[in-house]
Amino acid sequence: MVIRLDRAAPLQPQLYDQLKASILTGATAPGTRLPSSRALADQFAISRNTVLIAYEQLLAEGYLETRPGAGTFVGTALPAGAEALPGDAAAGSIPHPPPRLSRYSERLRGLDIDSLTRGGGLRYSFHYGTVSAADFPADTWRRLLLREIRRRAGKPYLYENPQGLPELRAALSDYLSRARGVRARPEQILIVNGSQQAVDLALRVLVDPGDAVVVEDPGYSGARLACEAIGARLLRVPVDAEGMDTGRLPPPEAGARLAFVTPGHQFPTGGVMPVSRRLALLDWAGRGGTVVFEDDYDSEYRYEGRPVESLQALDRSGLVIYSGTVSKVLSPGLRLGYMVLPPDLVGPFLHAKQLTDRHTASLDQAVFAHFIRDGHFERHIRRTRRRNQRRRDVLVAALQAAFGPAVEIQGAKAGMHVVVRFRDIPSALASSVAEAAALRSVGIVPAEMAGERAEGRAGFLMGYAALEDADIRQGVALLHEAVQSFRRGGEG
Known part of the structure; x- marks a missing residue:
């Protein structure tokens, strides 16, 4: 066998790698007797311990075997064909057919999953869903964390209760x-890793491939993509200034298994569903036996009056799943969310x-429980x-000062983003506008990337x-540039 050692680098890993490569490529055939550890050490003027450690590792992995009184040999029980592997086998470059993917994976391949995480990293990023690091209560969280560790x-x-810590659920x-x-x-609450896991669990538990699922149009792309990935049949219901238009829901006999809604602050348009529509939605769900998934993703941020009552508060049939998260009010990095489930679910x-992840990180759960109970939340x-x-x-104010009547602003009464429409820029140019803004370190998201259909005018979240x-x-000043x-007609 040919072994070349670089004296400037650790010797034992080199010896191990070269012996293994010689065996895998067939240069040293199964059953070949290797030199004794002493003889190999003398041959290369290296420590015998270096050889012994390499031999012991190869023995442990099955490349070598010992025969009492005879010495050390290349294993004869290597997998069939191992001796015929090409010389670059150790680099993992052996040609092979691609692994067979599931139908779920094949559906994922055709979806724009990356759209869920685009838009950050620019100096002036107006990407929706991000929160200020300066707002995070770092000192209080650190103190509660240390207290819990002690x-x-x-x-x-x-391993903790998969449903979540009892103190947090209480x-x-x-x-x-x-x-x-x-x-x-408390026994109805399930702690999850953010609202996206809540969406995924709802689909796993309630929907089979081919089943109908109602989604808002436009609506949260994370829910829509998850539905498409699982093979659900989407029934899109338009939204207007008051959220989902319940008058355009499919008939109960359509057999929708699940309906995703954001009644407290519709995403992305910002509409708030009035009580008349809420009651109509619940009546429709009851007649068809459809479970309603209420995504209350940023309900805490309402700037005119107090936050509106949840849809779940009106439910008398046990068909509403309520989902919330701390991603918008504390940090997306905590990955803490919660579901309030009907008792039967x-x-x-x-x-x-x-089966998904055993349980959500218990230390963060415990700190969050303290954070709520002590009044900090x-x-x-x-x-x-x-x-x-x-x-x-x-x-x-900055948008109105820069663009005047050329912009229309929607969804400003609640939440953490607004929809901005340029009356003098066609919707076909929205992506180009976003690219031009990015060259000036301004991040804006075209509305169609958030699932909204073009309305003739370029819109951005x-x-x-x-x-x-x-x-x-x-x-905003850089966006104006x-x-x-x-823009049609210059400043308009």
Whole structure:
């Protein structure tokens, strides 16, 4: 066998790699007797321990075998054909047919999954869904985290309840009742890794390929893509200024298994569903036996009056799943969300959750429970609501000052983003406008990327929760420069 050692690098890994490659390529055939560790060490003037360690690792992995009184040999029980592998086998470049993918994976290949994470990284990023690092209550969270770590000191680390820590579910039960009117006993609450896992679990538990699912049009692309990935048949219901148009729901006999809605603050348009439509939706669901998934993703941020009551609070048939998350009010990095399930669905969802990831990170759950019980959560929401209202006001004022009547702003009463439509830029140019803005370090998202259909005018989602006042003004000024060549009639 040919072995070349670089004295400037560690010797034992080199010896191991070259011996293994010689065996895999067939240069050293099965059953070949290797030199003794002493003889090989003398041959290359290296430590015998270096050879022994390499031999022991190869023995442990089955490349070598020992015969009492005879020495060390290349294993004779290697997988069939191993001796015929080409010389670059160790690099993993052996030609082979691609692995066979499931139908689920094949459907994923045709979907624009990356659209869920585009838009960040620019100096003036108005990407929706991002939050300010300065708003995170770092000192309080750190103090509660250290307190929880000390409390757990000396105790064994165990797999926790897959449904979520009892103390967090109890704290959420109280909070959701006060803040959103949600009727939720702790045993109805399931802790999940953000709202996207809640969507995924609902589809796994309730929908088979080919089943009908109602979605808002336009609506949250994360729900729509998950439906398409699982093979559901989408029934799109248009939205207007008051959210989903319940007068255009499919007939109950269409057999929809699930309906995704954002009644508290429709995504992406910002409409709020009035009680008449909420009751109509619940009546429709009851007649068809359809489960309604209420995504209450940023309900805490309402700037005119108090937050509207949840859809689940009106449900008397046990058909509404309520879903919330801390991604918008604390940080997307925490991956903490929660579902309030009808009693009959708790068991099936719990089993699906347990098979998915066993349980959500328990340390973060414990800290969040303290954060709620000690009153920090509601104080934090009040503080960030004021800050985001100010940011919204700055953005709206800057857009109106820069563009005047050429822009129409929608969805400013709640949430963390607005929809901005340019009356003098055609919708076909929206992507080009976004690219031109990006060259000036301004990030905006064309409305159609969020699932909204073009209406003849270029529309964009502009989030404001991650930017401070000066950056908002500067970002709008740079946007004004970027869009001039696209506008019909110049300044209008």
